[in-house]
Structure formats: C-alpha cells, structure tokens
Amino acid sequence: MDNTRELFIKICRMAWERGYMAATDGNITCRLDQDRLLVTPSGRSKALITEDDLLEVDLKGKVLSGKGRPSSELAVHLAAYEVRPEIQSVVHAHPPFATALTASGRGLDIKSVPEVMVGLGRVPVVPYATTGSPELAQAVKPYFRDYDGVLLDHHGTVALGSNLENAWARTEKLETASRVVVEAERLGGAIPLPAGERALLRKKGGRENQPPLHAKARPQLDLAQRVELKTLPYTSGFAVEKQWQDNRGQVHLIIDDLPVCRICLLTLNQGSGYRGGHVHQKKNEGFYVVSGQARVELACPETGQRQTYDLGPGSRLWMQPGVAHRISALSDLCFVEFTDSSYDPEDDIKFEFTNQ
Secondary structure (H helix, E strand, O other): OOHHHHHHHHHHHHHHHOOOOOOOOOEEEEEOOOOEEEEOEOOOOOOOOOHHHOEEEEOOOOEEEOOOOEOOOHHHHHHHHHHOOOOOEEEEEOOHHHHHHHHOOOOOOHHHOHHHHHHOOOOOEEOOOOOOOHHHHHHHHHHHOOOOEEEEOOOOEEEEEOOHHHHHHHHHHHHHHHHHHHHHHHOOOOOOOOHHHHHHHHHHOOOOOOOOHHHHOOOOOOHHHHEEEEEOOEOOOOOOOEEEEEOOEEEEEOOOOOOOOEEEEEEEOOOOOEEEEEEEOOOOEEEEEEEOOEEEEEEOOOOOOEEEEEEOOOEEEEEOOOOEEEEEEOOOEEEEEEEOOOOOHHHEEEOOOOOO
C-alpha cells in the first residue's frame, strides 16, 4: 500500500476499534489530487476494509476506479470540498458521546473545554436531515464555510482537515470534548472558564473568533422550516400533550417530547411592550400561551424573512437557533417560556425589529 492508502486503512481501523464507526457506519474521504478523492465503500465494516475496497471518485461523485459503490453520504463530503477547496480530508463518524449530546437535544458547550476553544472554536449543531439524503448535504453545506467540526443532530460528527491525520484528530477532539461535558454533567455540571480567559483563548486560535453563527453560517432555510407551531388538543387522554378541564380545575401538559432545561412562567400586560428582541446562536426556545392573546414576531437575520403569529391559549411555538423573536400581548397574557439550555448572555444577540 502507498502511504496515503496505508494511513487511510489505519484510520478506518482506529475508528472501528474506538466505536466511532460501528458496523458499516461512518465514512472517510481524502484528496489524491485536485480532481480525485479516495473514499470508503458503502456497506463495508471499517474493521475489515482493505486497500482493494477503496474507491476513487471525481468531485462530482463519479466512480473512476474500484468496485462497489461509494459511501451513501459522499454528497456531504463533496459539499465540503466545494465550499472549502483547500481542505484535503473529511471524516464523518458516529462517536457515542457526541451523538448522545444531540440525541438528547444538546449541543457541545465549549466554554469549559479550552483545547476545543483553541483548536476548533464554536461547534454548531446541524439541524436533522435523513441520513444519506440530498437534504443532509444541503443542511450541512453552509456550516462548512466557517467551521472545521460540526455535530449532526442525532447523527454524529463531521470534521474537515488539512490532511487525513488532521481530520481524524479533529474527530477525536470532538468526541473527547463531548465526553468531558457529559461526564461533568454527572458530577453536577461543567463549570465555564472565566470570561477573560475565554477571550484570551479566542485570540489564540480556532474559529471561535469568527462572526456569530446567526450572521453568517446558518443554513439558508425558509423561516417556516425553523419554527414549529402546535395547538395542543383538548383531550382527557393520559400522558399526552394537551389542554383539559374538569371539576378539579385546568390541566396544561405542555411538553412531552422536547428537551427542556429552563422554564419561566411570565405575564405581560396589553400595551406594556415586548419580551425578547434578540436571536440565540445556539439555544432552542419555545412559548406556550396559558391565557390571553399573544403576538409573536419572527425574523431571519440572514435572509430578511419575517413572520408573525397570533397565539391563543393552547398554542405552543418552538424555535431553532438563528430565529430572531419578540412577543407582545394583544390582551393580558400569561405564558410559559422554555429553552433547551441554561441562560447564557453570550448566546443572546440583540435584534432590532422595525415596523414594515
């Protein structure tokens, strides 16, 4: 085997041995030259793969040599090479701790992991898309412009590198940091480094000093695709999200299927102004109207799209990161605000709504 193929096979073995690519999961590519890539085949265990199994493809995904089919997620790799022509390798893995974070509705908070702040910077979570689908490549592509490592919602990691070893090292770094955060939670929670130290680390390297996620790297999805609006059914059914009233009083089972970390019960008087007026870089947030009437204004900072919803009792709105929002009362309002992570002032960016 030549050196490139030898290292390629070695990384496949390490990925399988460490549980990053169980069974036939995961895929790896590297450049052979400006127009050719070496890629793992579809349907082969990384424990058993050999040089003869590897395929060569062009930058359109056409097979140039080798038997079988390239990985079903080759489109993700091709998207990375298209927007970052300087990179030489891409590794997509399913490491357990990184995958567990997104499977539980969490992201990788790097404020307590200095080596990631320096080596990678902010690690965004790409919204879920079906594995192997064109939608997955479309969803992740905008993130590659500004990030060397990302988490895929419910679907592992993608790391870009200047060579095979570098892409693999970044994959290891993502998983090690994820494990640190998960294990720290078991001990009471990870403690962020002081703000001054984080600022120093940002200056030392990584992509933490890049523009905020909402301003540049958020996928160009329609605003409606980032928002879920549901009116909870009026039912006596047990253990389902619902509204209900009987002779004992009212029931609001607001959430049964969303990750929630912080909950506030708030009131807002008609004509008294707004709550919100910002955009979150990482945090998902929702509103539920208990009583009264609310108006929620949404905006997509990078596309300029606007949307307004008038909500009544039983209405629940769930918003992804990157959606600017504010809520006002059309009549005296009682509502619940809930998020999937604790309050972090560095995550809130002020957004000026103007009347249009």
